[in-house]
Amino acid sequence: MFNSVCTMEVSDSEPLNTEPLDTETAPSTTRRRRKKSMVWEHFTVEVVSDGCTRACCKLCKQTFAYSNGSKVAGTSHLKRHIALGSCPKIKNLENQQHALASATRIDGDTSDPPKKRYRTSGFVNVFDQEQSYMYLAKMIIVHEYPLHMVENPAFVSFVQSLQPRFKMIDVNAMEGEVLSVYHKEKQNLMQIFGTMPGRISLTIGLWTTSQTLGYICVSGQYIDSDWKLHRRMINFMLVSSPHSENALSEAISVSLSEWNMKTKLFTITLDNNCSSHDIYSANLRDHLSNKNTLMLKGQLFVVRCYANILNVVAQDVIASIHGIVYNIRESVKFVKASPAREEKFAEIALQIGIPGTKALSLDVTTLWNTTYLMMEAALEYKEAFTFLETCDDNYNEAPSADDWKKVEVVCTFLKLLYDSAHTIMTTIDQTANVFFQEAWKVQLELANGTLSEDTMVSSIAKEMHEKFDKYWKDCSLVLAISVVMDPRFKMKLVEFSFAKIYGEDSARFIKVVNDSIHELYLEYVSQPLQLMPAYVDEGEANHMNGNDNNPPATPNSTGDGLLDFDVYLSEMAVNQSTKSELDQYLEESLVPRIQGFDILNWWKLNNLKYPTLSKMARDVLAIPVSMVGTGCSIFGSGTGSRVLDDYRSSLRPETVEALFCAKDWLQYLPTMTEPPSTAIVKLEF
Known part of the structure; x- marks a missing residue:
């Protein structure tokens, strides 16, 4: 100072x-x-x-x-x-x-x-008053603080103690600051979308309020020019009747128009509460089809969320044995009620010879994975619970032998879903190809379970398979085409897995995938593609070998006057019956399945070798098969609509949209809040 x-x-x-x-x-x-x-x-x-x-x-x-x-x-x-x-x-x-x-x-x-x-x-x-307002608005957005905190006397006193010159604003002015941050970040995102090289796929989710109103959340997923996967929320809009026939279509139409994406839409992924009929029955699909913007005649247009189907199947099978689950929960409560009971229970387990590799734990009733882990741990101590009931008159909640057998069967199938969800959650880039291997294993195991001679196993498996099979029939084509774009598997994994699932009838389903992927490729061939000169192979070889210091030559850079010759070669290549990029790709050997394989980087390196196929791979791999993003819990996504709290339900719709969208955008900034320099003048003597 x-x-x-x-x-x-x-x-x-x-x-x-x-x-x-x-x-x-x-x-x-x-x-x-x-x-x-x-x-x-x-x-x-x-x-x-x-x-x-x-x-x-x-x-x-x-x-x-x-x-x-x-x-x-x-x-x-x-x-x-x-x-x-x-x-x-x-x-x-x-x-x-x-x-x-x-x-x-x-x-x-x-x-x-x-x-x-x-x-x-x-x-x-x-000190900058306006900049401080901006940082305060970002703090409120990111941490979901209420807007009226700016009028809280304790908060005002705290800020004044830090900077007496800061003039606190009221709620209305703070709302304006939030909207200002939202509009600024929206313009930045629109510029990014304007340079997006491929198409975008949308996810649609429903939110309800404490009133009879609802919100539709629209997010977009895409792969940028550097082959990085991104997902951004683009709209969070109020609809009076979110479950009406045209609500979803109207929301999607508004989003596409507002963000200039009418010709860039690839697929739409819906959660469990959104009906495909809402999309198909309204005018959206026909409108897009008339503009020739839907690929593969719309066969890939609507995708179901993989996380949702796992939750639906798991929660339904747990609900089918809710009485047994209640007894197990009460049994665990009884044991953990006091240290003396836990010690007594441990002595019983030791006498019986139970290894005790798992610790008893209570579940969170809204998270099926915790219920599964509770049942799995209790199953190890089933004999101890039975013995405890005989020696403690206060305990009478032990499940019967048949109950334990049913729990064992349910846990066997729940482990299949639990492992699949865990694999997805631990995947850094959730490109569409990673879901096929998980989905076909679940489909196969549940289908095999229905054929079991044990009536208890077959009945439980049949109940779970009935729901998952519907998902498989709706999404297996999308999942199969996605895994074909994985150079480690291509059509080979489709052939292998379909043979196990469909048996002698597998050839018919394999042909559907093969025909569809060739048809989709031809649609990309018909689109304009930047001319690639014949002599680009040398640059391509350098790029494949990791030598990026010598960029591939272009007609303008060589100056050899043979641009017309390149055009002639391109026309000859089209007229001649040579193998397509897709056929070359499918016939080449599979890439080794090494740990840490980066599929997006592989396509980035092979972009010159497969210029058309790489465009197709970019769009296919960006399909959001799961609406649950990286780092988020699949188990917590639930099967019902998400609910806005009473405070946010009371805000103006445009403010709610600004709060939700801006929070999503701000988390991807290199520096969330870049504070001004705190350095003071240092005198040197």
Whole structure:
């Protein structure tokens, strides 16, 4: 705070004292050392008694210890008094200078005096009211704080203690700041979408409010020019009747128009509460089909969420044995009610010879994975629970032998779903290809379970398979085409898995996938593609070998005058019956299945080799097969509509959209909140 006062006194010709600050010794009686420290421009040394002196501030007249006999206090505390604004006279002087500078800027009669150069450790921290408003708005958005916190007396006092010059605003002004952040980030995202090389796939989710209103959440997933996967929320709009026939179609149409994506839509992924009929029955599909924007005649248009089907199947089978689950839950509660009971139960388990590899735990009733883990752990102690019932009159909740058998069967199938969900959640980039291998294993195991001779196993498997089979029939084509775009599997995994699922009838289903992927490829061939010269192979080879220093040549860069020759070769290639990129790709050997394989990087490196097929792969791999993003729990996604709390339900729809969308966008910024520099002027003496 003492920038203008203390720094102007520095002389450029005066040498700096490089000795340690706090190790000054008393001046010699025969030869007094000249004080070089800058603080002596603002302090005088006064003798208090024999051998004792104090430093007196010239401005405020406060005194500070300096020397006592041979001991010298140093000058660090004197510097702090001057440089950090502890001196009241300096603080008043600084305020007067600020006021004078402001008046000068307004009148325009005088010019600022030339600034003297001084050494600093960084930029001076300048308070910016508008910037502080922006940071406050971002904090409220990101952390979901209520807007009215700006009128909370405790929060206002806290902010004032940090920066007295900050003028707190009211709720209405804060709402305006939030909308300002939203519109700014929206413009940035629209510019990104404008340069997007491929198509975009949407996800549609429903939210309800405490009233009879509802919101539709629209997000888009795409792969950028650097082959990075992204998902961004683009709309969170209010609809009066979210379950009406045309609500979803209208919301999608508005989003496509607002973001200029009418010709870029590839697929739409729906959660469990959205009906495909709402999409197909309205005019959206016909409208897009008339514009020739739907690929493969719309066969890939609607995708069901994989996370939702796992939750539906798991929660339904748990509900079918809810009585047994209740007994297990109460049994675990009984044991864990006191340390004495836990100790007694452990002794029983030890006597019976139970290894006790799992610890008993209670579940969260809304998270089926915790219920599965509770049942799985209790299953290991089933004999201990039975014995406990015989020796403790207070316990009578032990499941029967048939109940334990049913729990064992249910846990066997739940483990299949649990492992699949865990694999998806731990995948960094959830490209569409990773879901086929998970889905076909679940489909196969449930189908095999229905054929079991054990009536209990077959009945439980049949109930689960009936729901999952519907998902498989709706989405197996999308999943199969996606895994064909994986160079580690291609059509081979489709052939292998379909043979196990469909048996002798597998050839018919394999042909459907093969025909569909060739038809889809031909649609991409018919689209304009940048001319790739015949001599690009050398550059391509360098790129494949990791040598990116020599970019592939282009007709304009070579200057050999053979551009017409390249056009001629391209026309000849089209007319000749040569193998297509797709056929070359399918016939080549599979890429080794190594750990950490990056499919997006593989296509990035092979973009020149397969220019058309890579465009198709970019769009297919970007299909959001699961609406649950990376790092989020599949188990917590639930099967019902998500509900807005009462506070957000009371806000204006445009404010709700701004809060939800801006929060999603801000989390992807390199720096969430980049605070102004906190460096202060550092005086050097």
